[in-house]
Amino acid sequence: MIRTSVSGIEWNGAMRATHRARPEPIAEAREAVPSALLSSERTTSALEGVLIRPADVLIASADRALRRRLAQSLARERGLRRLREAGDRAEIERLVPQLTPVVLLLDLPLPGYAGLESLRAIRGLSPTTRTVLLVARPDDADAVAALKQGASGYCSRRSEPGLLRRALQRVRAGEIWVGRSVTGHLLEELAALSHRRGPGAPERLRRLTAREREIVALVAAGASNKEIAQRLAIAERTVKAHLTSIFQKLGVSSRLHLAVYALEAQAPA
């Protein structure tokens, strides 16, 4: 399963860029505009629209009243361009490819979409769309399953409007929106999996040359570049070149990380 982290990163970058491109003086300038000119929310959005990438949001729920409530609550949210609604699978399949919304608020079950497997189908329609699930009875294990299927957020249907708006903002910024207890479960599972499988260190170490493996052993023993150079009777610059190559082959970013890696490779599986 491939998560669409690339789009998340791009979007993150865009958000950071817009934050930087949103200097205080503009906010002051806006306050200096006579309030009559800012009578509608639309004016504010139009002003901000230049600065923040506008986002389309699709609200999908079989519950018409809930859709309306969410739409009203989000209508005040800045930086949103179009807010559309879908009531069943057919509408989602029509609107998602057409809008490629930044965020889809998805209230399951929906006619045609029963469970979490629909998340995969929706990603097929628009890989960049980030889905926030709305559920009647939040459950940590269910949330973990949803995240693994590609959801970017998990909220109760009864969440306060303010909380949902915040969730939407964070998800738009490329983050995952779940409760701390869900994150606890994620960590627990990550640790259990890491523990069971190990990092596959031994196979990767085999990709190194004999000289590189010698250097890894010396780094793991705590030797400095200078010491390694002396021990192997090579130039310090050569040691550095070897290390760069080793870092690349093993996908590690620091000496310490390399040492940890080497320790793991030595440990019995």
Place this chain on the structure above:
Amino acid sequence: MASITVVVAGEPRDRALWRSLLESAGGSAVVADVEAGQAGWALVARLRPRLLLLDFRRPRLDVLAVLPGLRLGSPGTRVILLTSRRTPISLILEGLRRGARGYLDRAALRTCLPKAVRAVDAGEAWVPRQMVSRILDQLVRLSAS
């Protein structure tokens, strides 16, 4: 909040600060503060604390190396890493993969330590929101492989 046992490893001056922060927050009984190193780890293994604060500002190999064993030897111990802005994210992630339940930047210590301790004690995680997607990515990658 249940009474919890906390052991802190780090510089003596820091340990004193963390200890006082925990104790003034109430509910946390700091039974021992220990230096990192062989003797420290032996004490941790014997005490099997409910909560363990580990100094990870200058990531140390022995901190990472000790985590998997701790997980086996004292599964009930929940670890919080104390980091600094300079601690590489990849190493923090490595710590989380090895079973730490959260981490806290030194700058946020005074405001967040009691909250973090309560959250982790309740089985929750204490990591910044931005970290959750990284954790999930790792998890998905590991599940897939």
